[in-house]
Amino acid sequence: MNDQKFNVAVVGATGAVGEQILSLLDKRDFPISRLKLLSSARSAGTNINFKGQDITVEEATPESFEGIDIALFSAGGDVSKELAPHAVRHGAVCIDNTNAFRMDPNAPLVVPEVNAEQINEHNGIIANPNCSTIQMVTALKPLQDVYGISRIIVSTYQAVSGAGTRAIDELLRQSKAVLGGTEVNPDILPVASLPVKHQIAFNAIPQIDKFQDNGYTLEEMKMVRETKKIMQDDTIDVTATCVRIPVVYGHSESVYVELKKDYELEDVRKLLTEAPGITIMDDPASQTYPLATDAAGKPDVFVGRLRRDLGENRALNMWIVSDNLMKGAAWNAVQIAEIIAAKRSARS
Amino acid sequence: MNDQKFNVAVVGATGAVGEQILSLLDKRDFPISRLKLLSSARSAGTNINFKGQDITVEEATPESFEGIDIALFSAGGDVSKELAPHAVRHGAVCIDNTNAFRMDPNAPLVVPEVNAEQINEHNGIIANPNCSTIQMVTALKPLQDVYGISRIIVSTYQAVSGAGTRAIDELLRQSKAVLGGTEVNPDILPVASLPVKHQIAFNAIPQIDKFQDNGYTLEEMKMVRETKKIMQDDTIDVTATCVRIPVVYGHSESVYVELKKDYELEDVRKLLTEAPGITIMDDPASQTYPLATDAAGKPDVFVGRLRRDLGENRALNMWIVSDNLMKGAAWNAVQIAEIIAAKRSARS
Known part of the structure; x- marks a missing residue:
């Protein structure tokens, strides 16, 4: 141990994920020398209190990253695409929460419980996976290690906070209107940039992000592609149906997983109980299973409803719940930052 | 055609499903000679207006069914178990909306679009399947006929009205409290008769009905067993995960279906478009897919998000939505009653 400290930039500091990142950097006592808060021109000028000190949010520009060691991006894919290369040029390691670099073969896509070793392979940018992917691969990794996984079929029950603070406001506003x-x-959901909008209050919308040519949405294809990349196995068959439901925080997932061996x-249950980052909540007798409202604000991935599939003997079904802004975004990013910081401290 | 009319009894006339049955008997101009409204002692005495006439709800007793031709039951399994045999003794045909006789080998379990021919095989009692099963088998029957089905994996997004009017009140009350x-x-959900209750507002509860020894809930096992019985094929592998979400009317289902032949x-799409009782809503370009809020109050089963599975070439995924009180309960029951009435009229 030593007392090395880092210059940290948070891009998208005023957003739903940025807020959680700041809260975690504070709670975890991340070794910060200087903290730079960056945002779009629109949000620049806001003051944010961090450990008793008011910090003014600045507009993010290519030169904002001079002297920065670690930059955490969560201001949308376009911002990352434009500015992360500049941060890298200035010598920063970027941890990017957006979709911009996830499938880039030069950028590792990391969930520390699954493939922490790949953090070292970065070229300046480490991608943070999509929220719905992170919680699923965290829960499935222990099974992959012991049995191998041949197939995953997942249906999601996703919270509106995954679409940002405006989507949270929309759900609450619509709920009041219906009542x-x-x-x-x-006005916002399912996809802010598309013309058609649907009611989310007291409804279930089977569209998250834009449709692709194969009839799947981008969110569904993210789950498919990212799972293969993070688990480093292109032979796993993955199919996803991603659905937005009227929940504020916490994605739930109904997951069918087919193993390569009998189990x-x-x-x-024992494997998952002992695995890092997972909390088992699975006791039908006491009606115990993970719930989005319980997971909200917590870093863990919660797993329950474990049961053998009724058709395929090598398959099982489970219910995986996690706070999409925490493990699904901010906490996974801060975990990566902590690993980078620990490695640099050990080296110095 | 002739003008034969029937003495009809509705048991559970004051409940969520009973209300819909009365509304449909009215709208469909069901050939009623005398309408008897029955309920528990608690609700007896209520006046219900039917076609301009006030009818007083009476307490249901074994002798309530004297002279009744068709009795529609939706007052809970215990009431059906006790009273349906008496109705049969009095010569009535019972259409039972509860779980009481669904797996009884002597009672046909009928969805008219799937196995209308089995209505004839009754011994006085025809069972109406579980809401989540009805909409699924209606959508899958055309595929079974042409390709055969080897496997179904379903995750549901079920409305609170499936748990009765008290559950609707609870969702609205809790939503107001959270806001x-x-x-x-x-106080009510997930299962009124069990000790542990969970918040449904802004949440997703992976429990509908009681847990069975195999780790599945009764609702999930209903979908498994009833699907095989209605589709008359015990070789279909069915696995279900049933989840209650904060929706008032309309169950949604994410369904993976594996066919026996290439497709x-x-x-x-053409098959489903031409099939009875199904409305296809499937146009990604215009963000068109079924939504619970759109299905509410309508008799059809809505199908969308049709796409080839990414792992298994003979499988496809779809999104099936229907009003659980309509096709999922009242409308299916009234359809059966109409078929019985038409047969008797044709015979007389």
Whole structure:
């Protein structure tokens, strides 16, 4: 141990994920020398208190990253694409929460519980996976290690916070309208940049992000591609159906997983109980299983409803819940930052 | 055609499903001679207006069914178990919306679009399947007929109205409490008769009905067993994960279905478009897919998000939505009643 400290930049500091990143850097006592808060021109000028000190948010520009050691990006893919290369040029390691570099073969896509060793292979940019992928691969990694995985079929129950603070506001506003009997006027969801909007209050919308040519949405294809990349196995068949539901924080997932070997349910339970980052909540007798409202604000991935598939003997079904802004975004990014910091401290 | 009319009894006339049955008997101009409204002692005495006439709800007793031709039951399994045999004794045909007789080998389990021919095989009782099963088998029957089905994996997104009017009240009350920042106090869901309650507002509860020894809930096992019985094929592998979400009316289902033969997606789309009781809503370009809020109050089963599975070439994924109180309960029951009435009229 030594007392090396780092110059840290948070890009998208005023967003839903940025807020959580700051909260975690504070709680975890991340070794910060200088903290730079960056945002779009629109949000620049805001003051944010960090450990008793007011920090003014500055507009992110290519030169914002001079002297920065670690830059955490969560301001949208376009911002990352434009500015991360500049941060790298200035010598920073970028941890990018957006979709910009996830499938870039030069950027490792990292969930520390799954492939922490790949952090070392970066060329300046480490990609943080999509929220719905992170919680799933964290829960499945222990099974992959012991049994191998041949197939995953997942249906998601995703919180609106995954679409940002404006989507949270929209759900609350629409819910009040429905309860009060006034007009709902969808404005943001399912996809802010697309023309058609649907009511999310008291509804379930089977579209997250834009449709691709194969009939799947981008969110679904993220789960497919990212899972293979993080688990480093292109032979795993993955199919996803991603659905937005009226929940504020916490994605839930109904996951069918087919293993390559026979298994005993008790062994699977033991494996998951001992695995890092996972909390098992699975006791039908006491009606115990993971719930989004319980997971909110917590760093762990919660797993329950473990049971053998009724058709395929080598498959099982489970229910995986995690706070999409925490393990699904901010906490996974801060975990990566901590590993980088620990490595540099050990080296110096 | 002739003008034969029937003495009809509705048991559970004051409940969520009973209300829909009465509304449909009215709208469909069901040939009623005398309408008897029955309920528990608690609700007896209520007046319900039917076609301009006030009818007083009476307490259901074994002798309530004297002279009744068709009795529609939706007052809970215990009531059906006790009273349906008496209705049969009095010569009535019972259409039972509860779980009481669904797996009884002497009672046909009928979805008219799937196995209408089995209505004839009744011994006085025809069972109406579980809501989540009805909409799924209606959508899958055309595929079974042409390709055969080897496997179904379903994850549901179920509305609270499936748990009755008290559950609807609970969702609305809890939603107001969350929005107003007051205490939520769960009281009914997930299962009124079990000790542990969970918040449903802004949450997803992976429990509908009681847990069975195999780790599945009764709702999940209903989908498994009823699907095989209605589709008359015990070799279909079915696995279900049933989840309650904060929706008032309309169950949504993410369904993976594996066919026995190769298929073309366009052929499947055509088959479903031409099939009875199904409305296809499937146009990614215009962000068109079924939504619970759109299905509410309508009799059809809505199907969308049709796409080839990414792992198994003979499988496809789809999104199936229907009003759980309509096709999932009242409308399916009234359809059966109409078929019985038409047969008797044709015979007389």
